[in-house]
Amino acid sequence: MKLSLDQLSAISEQHAFEVDGRWWESQAPMPSRLPGRVLEPFRVEIEAHEMGEQVHLEGSLTGTLEFECGRCLASYGERIGEGFRLVLEPAGSRLPADPEAAAALERDGLCLGDDFEMGWYRGFEIQLDAFCREVISLALPVKPLCGEDCAGLCARCGADLNQGGCPCAQARPDSPFAVLAALRDSPEGAK
Ligand SMILES: [Zn+2]
Ligand SMILES: [Zn+2]
Incomplete structure (x- = not known):
């Protein structure tokens, strides 16, 4: 999921991506496993525009994952739906203090600040996979339940x-x- 920054303008444009189970599995930091099996591909829709040197992203991510209910152990599908907003500034010659963020900036041309809504970019293209993985992780149920009244x-x-x-x-x-x-x-x- 790559977004070209050099084609952005002051007018918002929509970008859409769709990724399936193979993508989700490839996001697992080895050797750990990600929770859930993808039942319905993740769809990412992003409105992007630039404002001066800033890049503004606003979008949503939806998809359905299969979990095991914590009470009855049955498998069930849970729809993940999460909105996000991100304002990116050019990193310039700055380096993030956090080594993980520094690695992300190097790898993806994108790193996030502490509050998840601000970040830095570098170069003309940003790779959104790690960001989307984070968005999904935040939306995962802490205690999967097939229903509130299970x-x-x-x-x-x-x-x-x-x-x-x-x-x-x-x-x-x-x-x-x-x-x-x-x-x-x-x-x-x-x-
Ligand atoms: Zn009994
Ligand atoms: Zn249940």
């Missing part, structure tokens, strides 16, 4: 409680122990 698995027999009750609950529905177990097993809070 009932999860029975702690005793392992049955998927979304599919209906299990023998354990039916056996002693009103026992105080069942109530306590339900409380104990209910996952605390949302993601």
Whole structure:
């Protein structure tokens, strides 16, 4: 996903990219694995213009990843949708203090500041892959859930409680122990 800077003007122009699962897998810093499997390709839409020496980018990123539900362990698709805004200044002869940012500037012609909305560019072309990976990472669910009201698995027999009750609950529905177990097993809070 490369963006030519020398063709930008003061008038915003739309740029669009689409990347699939192979791209997402190639973004994993070895040997770790990225979460999720791409079910629907990521689409990146960017409005870009220049203002003086600054480059302004505003856009959105959408796609669907497959996760495993933290309660019932079923696979489900979750749509990732994230907007972003980025103002880039020419790095000139400046070097970022952070070695990772310095490496990114060298590699991608682009590095981000601390607040993720400001950055520096160098050269006539910026490589957006690392930036998009960051945007996706920020949008990933901390605690993947197939649904807010997922009932999860029975702690005793392992049955998927979304599919209906299990023998354990039916056996002693009103026992105080069942109530306590339900409380104990209910996952605390949302993601
Ligand atoms: Zn679930
Ligand atoms: Zn059960």
